[in-house]
Amino acid sequence: MTKFRAKLTFILILLIGCSMLIAGIFMAKVLENSHIKSLQDNMERELQVITATVDWNRKGTDAELISYYTEQAKHLKEATHERVTYVRADGKVLGDSDQRPEQMDNHLNRPEIASAAANGVGYVTRYSDTLKENMLYAAIPVKNEAKETTGFLRISMSLEQVGKSIRSLWYFLISGLIILFLIAGIVSYRIAKGITYPIEKMTKVAQQITNMNYQSRVPAYSNDEVGQLGQAINRMSESLQQQMARIQENERRLQGVMENMMSGIMMIDREERIMLLNPAAEYILGFSSQELLGKKYNEAKQQYEFTKLIQECIETQDPIRDEMVFYYPAERILDIHLSPIAHEDEEWSGVLIVIHDITAVRRLERMRSEFVANVSHELKTPIAAVKGFAETLLAGALNDKETAVSFLQIIFDESERLNRLIGDILELSKIESKRIPMNFSPIYLPEFLERSLSVLRKEAEKKHIELSMLVDDDIYIEADEDRLRQIIINLLSNGIAYTHDGGKVKVRVEPLDMNADGDYERLRLIVSDTGMGIPKKDLPRIFERFYRVDKARSRSSGGTGLGLSIVKHLVELHKGTIRVDSEVGVGTRFTIELPVIH
Ligand code: ADP
Numbered sequence: 001m002t003k004f005r006a007k008l009t010f011i012l013i014l015l016i017g018c019s020m021l022i023a024g025i026f027m028a029k030v031l032e033n034s035h036i037k038s039l040q041d042n043m044e045r046e047l048q049v050i051t052a053t054v055d056w057n058r059k060g061t062d063a064e065l066i067s068y069y070t071e072q073a074k075h076l077k078e079a080t081h082e083r084v085t086y087v088r089a090d091g092k093v094l095g096d097s098d099q100r101p102e103q104m105d106n107h108l109n110r111p112e113i114a115s116a117a118a119n120g121v122g123y124v125t126r127y128s129d130t131l132k133e134n135m136l137y138a139a140i141p142v143k144n145e146a147k148e149t150t151g152f153l154r155i156s157m158s159l160e161q162v163g164k165s166i167r168s169l170w171y172f173l174i175s176g177l178i179i180l181f182l183i184a185g186i187v188s189y190r191i192a193k194g195i196t197y198p199i200e201k202m203t204k205v206a207q208q209i210t211n212m213n214y215q216s217r218v219p220a221y222s223n224d225e226v227g228q229l230g231q232a233i234n235r236m237s238e239s240l241q242q243q244m245a246r247i248q249e250n251e252r253r254l255q256g257v258m259e260n261m262m263s264g265i266m267m268i269d270r271e272e273r274i275m276l277l278n279p280a281a282e283y284i285l286g287f288s289s290q291e292l293l294g295k296k297y298n299e300a301k302q303q304y305e306f307t308k309l310i311q312e313c314i315e316t317q318d319p320i321r322d323e324m325v326f327y328y329p330a331e332r333i334l335d336i337h338l339s340p341i342a343h344e345d346e347e348w349s350g351v352l353i354v355i356h357d358i359t360a361v362r363r364l365e366r367m368r369s370e371f372v373a374n375v376s377h378e379l380k381t382p383i384a385a386v387k388g389f390a391e392t393l394l395a396g397a398l399n400d401k402e403t404a405v406s407f408l409q410i411i412f413d414e415s416e417r418l419n420r421l422i423g424d425i426l427e428l429s430k431i432e433s434k435r436i437p438m439n440f441s442p443i444y445l446p447e448f449l450e451r452s453l454s455v456l457r458k459e460a461e462k463k464h465i466e467l468s469m470l471v472d473d474d475i476y477i478e479a480d481e482d483r484l485r486q487i488i489i490n491l492l493s494n495g496i497a498y499t500h501d502g503g504k505v506k507v508r509v510e511p512l513d514m515n516a517d518g519d520y521e522r523l524r525l526i527v528s529d530t531g532m533g534i535p536k537k538d539l540p541r542i543f544e545r546f547y548r549v550d551k552a553r554s555r556s557s558g559g560t561g562l563g564l565s566i567v568k569h570l571v572e573l574h575k576g577t578i579r580v581d582s583e584v585g586v587g588t589r590f591t592i593e594l595p596v597i598h
Contacts, residue, residue, distance in 0.1 A: 005196040012188035017181055024177050031173075032166050036136075039157075040123050043138035046080055047121075047153055056086065056142040057150055062094075066102065069095025083131075085154040086142075087113060094151070099130055112137040113152050125159060134159040198226050202233050214241035264355035267341075268297050268310065270348070284355050286329035303328070306336070313338040313351050323358070332359045374546045378421055378560070382414040389414075417560075424562040428545065431569045438480045438573060440598050445475040445509055445523075452488045453507070456496060463501045467492070471509040477523055478597050483570045490563045491527040491590050497559065498588070499531030512593065523596055528589040534582040542580055543568040574598075 054072050058065060073084040077097035086095040091108025093101040107113055115122025116139040128135040139154040201218055208216035214237055218230035258265060264281030268274055273296055277289045285292075285302060292300045297310050303326055313320050319339040326332045335356040342348045389407045398404050430436055449469045460467040477484075488507065495505035507527050511520035534542060538549045546561040567590075571578045576594035 002196060002200055004199070005192050008192035008196060009185075009189050012191055013181075013185050016184040016188060020177060020180055020184065024173055028170060028173050031169055035166060035169065039136065040138060043082075043123075043136075043155055043157070044121055044140065046082070047138060047140045047155060050076055050080075050084065050155070051140065051142055051153055056153070057144050062092075065094050070097075070101060071095075073097035080155065082155045082157045083135075085156070087139075087152040087154060089149050089151050104130075107152075107154075110137075110139075110154075112139040112154060115139070116141050116152055116154075117149065128156070131158070134163075195226075198230060202230055205233055205237065209237050209240060212244075214244055262357075264353075264357075266353040266355070268314075268351040268353070270350055272296050272298070272314065274300060275350070281353075281355060284326075284332065284334065284357050286326075309336065309338060310351060310353070313340060317348060332357055333362045334358065371545060375425060378546060379418065382418040382421070385414040386411050386418075421560045421562075424560045424566065428562055428566055428569070431566060431573065434573075438598075439482075440478050440480055443477050443479055443481055443484065445477055446471050446473060448481070448484070449488065449507060449509070452485055452492070455489060456492050459493070460496050460505065463496060463499070463503075465496055465499055465502070466504045467496075467506075468504070469507045469509075471507075472511070475509055475511065475523070476596070477594060479574055479594065483573065487567050487570050487592070488525070488527070490567045494559075494563060495527060495529035495531065495588070499529045503530040505529045505531075521596055523594050525592040525594065526589060527592075528587060530587040533584040533586055533588050534580070535584055539580060539582060543578075 058068060069086045073086060073095040074097045076084045084097045085093060087107045088094050091106035093104040093107055095101060096104065112122040112124040115124065120141065122139045124137045126135065126137065135156045136159050137154060137156045139152050141149040142151045142153050144150050205216045205218050217237060218233050220227065220230065258278040261278065262280055264284040265276065265278045266274060266281050267276035273294055274292045277292055282288055287301055298307050305324055309320060309322060317340050321337050324334050324336055326334055335358045337354040339352050340348045341350045341352050389411050393404060393407055397407060449471055453467055453469060457467060492505060492507065499505060507525065510524040512522040512524050514520040534549055541547045543564050545565045548559065548561045568578055571592055574594050576592055578590060578592045580588065580590050582588040
């Protein structure tokens, strides 16, 4: 039982008990009075009956009268059980049922007699000296035919009897009160419970809401103020639940954004502690959030310049944008924005740092400008040659027929080279920009390779190079046919170009990851030659644009330095890989691995 309920029960019991007690006492008093009143009425009636039944105006001597009336009084007492006294008008006692009248003094001044003489009836409660107890006396005057008072008739009864009946009345009343009190207790408890139960329930619900259990509801009670309070709590809880759901949803969304965005986000609070770090920031900075979160920005492990930048932002309270090179965990170029977070009411509440990894962007920019420089350079050489020889011809060499022909041949070769160069550059930029969609179709490799080889056969024969292929009968691949041919022809023509007379160039196909049913997921294409090979130091750069091991050698072979770069791009478009192994003077081997199905 709660304190409130106990208090309420106590107050109710007290209220009910007190009012019942007061009502009980009042009732008992009323009952006692009415009891005495009815007793008096009875006595008066008895007195009237007695006056009517006996002749109270007898003549005779005092002794005769005393003997007669005493006899009558005793007689009457037998019937009424009450003391009967007859007093003559002068106060002399003529008869008494309990006492000898001769021994009794004059009764004219007895209050009941005096009252009877004055009012027609007199009642008095008094201690009787004669009987030694409290007695109730009632007296009326006795009259003759002439309506003169000839005497007084008095009866008295022991108050012991009256007390007894009043006491039993009290007992009855008290036991009734006790029962009523018990009932009042139970009723009070029930009433208190009826009032406090909904309040207790609401308190419980409010506590649960405090503990973030927003599903908790107050049951519907009544439509009174308590019921309305319950409804208000329910509405409050509902609105809290909705708001919490909205907040959680927002938090989830924000979390999703933070976790999935490419930019690194870091937040520093007013105490200069790192209080937020998204996965991108962890990755870029190379430290996990466990290592950084909660730490002071200048105590956490990180690049010194970065710390300085944050410090500057905190000190100046101005947004800062800077580009910075980080060397840990890998070399990166980062674009860093720092902005102080300010709320209306406060001066500032922290710093928001957004980090973009612009390494790739910068590298691309560098590559583009290098590419432009390379292209201009590559174009300049053949153009200079064409221009130079044309000038010489114009200056007079035309007259010497033999020289003129050889110069024109050079001009033709150089313009041819220029054409090839421009063609390759266009091709490369087309592939790089991925403008042309891939056109995958199943290719039967033995036939496809045979046709590719036949294109180069003439060239190989010129240098007495043996061109061969090794491929199983049932090998298919899904690929863009034109591009696959470009790959093979590029590699084979390189092989022919960089192999001495009498050498060998081979192409071989091997299925990879073959299972028991003879199905394979990948294919390996190997183009190998017995040529001059590539020095080790050049191997890593071989696929770069315009990279040539030996400019003179390449030029004599008519190469542009773009072939392998194109090949690599085409292989990647097929989701494949390419690698090169080579030994100077022994030969070179290009190995391509391609998935069979796209
Ligand atoms: P190029 O048009 O000059 O041949 P590539 O990109 O095809 O340009 O090749 C780049 C360089 O790689 C060539 O200049 C050459 O030095 C070297 N190279 C390519 N293939 C071979 C090979 N099979 N054997 C030896 N060197 C090769």
